[in-house]
Amino acid sequence: MMAMDGIASPTTLTPTTWWLVVDTASPRLSLALVCGDTLCGQFGARSQKPSAHQAVADIAYLLERVGIQPTDLSAVGALVGPGSFTGIRVGLAAVKGIAQPLGLPIATATTLEALASAxxxxxxxxxxxxxxxxxxxxxxxxxxxxxxxxxxxxxxxxxxxxxxxxxxxxxxxxxxxxxxxxxxxxxxxxxxxxxxxxxxxxxxASPPWLAPVAIPLLAARLAAGQTRAAREVTAFYARAALTA
Structure with a gap:
């Protein structure tokens, strides 16, 4: 499990607490909008052509479809890689763009952790x-x-x-x-x-979309205060060398 630098105070997830999960590291971009621990909306792309504009537009579309404003969010969850180099950068830029102005805590996990938890x-x-x-x-x-x-x-x-x-x-x-x-x-x-x-x-078999799958893991990290501020969130590229 990744080391959690900058551990913050726990985020209490009540039945009225809205938070967003973003995965742009996987080949299929996916988003999940959660209230407490209940999945209330999701979005998935069949293929990934990552761009900062498109990721932000997809998030805006999901929030609008459910009737939520960014200011209604209490936290953000993000999968930080490994995966598409460009996709990770695009996704984290979008996550930070939402979280930083609002001072939202960010819970992170790797794509590998999310797949194992499924x-x-x-x-x-x-x-x-x-x-x-x-x-x-x-x-x-x-x-x-x-x-x-x-x-x-x-x-x-x-x-x-x-x-x-x-x-x-x-x-x-x-x-x-x-x-x-x-x-x-x-x-x-x-x-x-x-x-x-x-x-x-x-x-x-792998699940087709990872954002919904990662909800329990990220919710547990929010509740435990295992979060980071936007400036502390970094990508995970898994470039460790193979043993001989």
Whole structure:
């Protein structure tokens, strides 16, 4: 889990507390408008052509559709990467543009954390997330998921060729628990290659939109005061080198 610098006071999420979740790091941009812990509106783009103007326009469209003004928001949640380099920059610029003038706290998570949190488990399970970076490269990280708890990172976040990343994650992750693989990086390897690297691990399809999926994780961080001011929010690119 990312270190939370500049921990602020908790944000109380009442049934009338409006807040916004933004994900422009994923290949499919998504937004979620939340009241308390209830999803009240969402927006998703089939393909991402990131521009600051378009991200701001999409946020404005969602707020208008639900009948909310930016001044009605009490907080913002953002996925900070890894993912599209341009998309991350565009999304964080839009998030900061909303949060900074209003002094709103920002809760952040990585796309890899959000994907791991989307996997439902009945017992302690290692979740290996591999998401496409570009061409044959992926971003990857291993998490320990347990029932009624958010996944905890057990490896570094890596970027590289899919087979190499998976082999490294398998070597670094605990081997006493069953394993699940998720992320769109699975499409880069056939079933035989996957089984050779990770054995007969279960596969879990990725959710199409990450902003709604990230709501419980970001809500918990808001409630715990694990937030940052706009000037403190930075992108996460996962460029750690693979182990030899």
């Amino acid at each position: 996997v439902s488990v009945q017992s302690p399970t290692v979740v290996l997330v591999v998401n496409v970076s570009h061409r044959q490269e992926v971003h990857g990280q291993g998490f320990l998921a347990q029932p009624n708890a958010f996944p905890q990172a057990v490896t570094e976040a890596l970027t590289g060729e899919v087979a190499s990343v998976l082999k490294t994650l398998v070597a670094q992750a605990p081997d006493e628990c069953p394993r699940v693989i998720t992320g769109d990086g699975l499409t880069l390897l056939d079933e035989s290659a996957l089984n050779t690297i990770v054995g007969m691990a279960a596969h879990c």
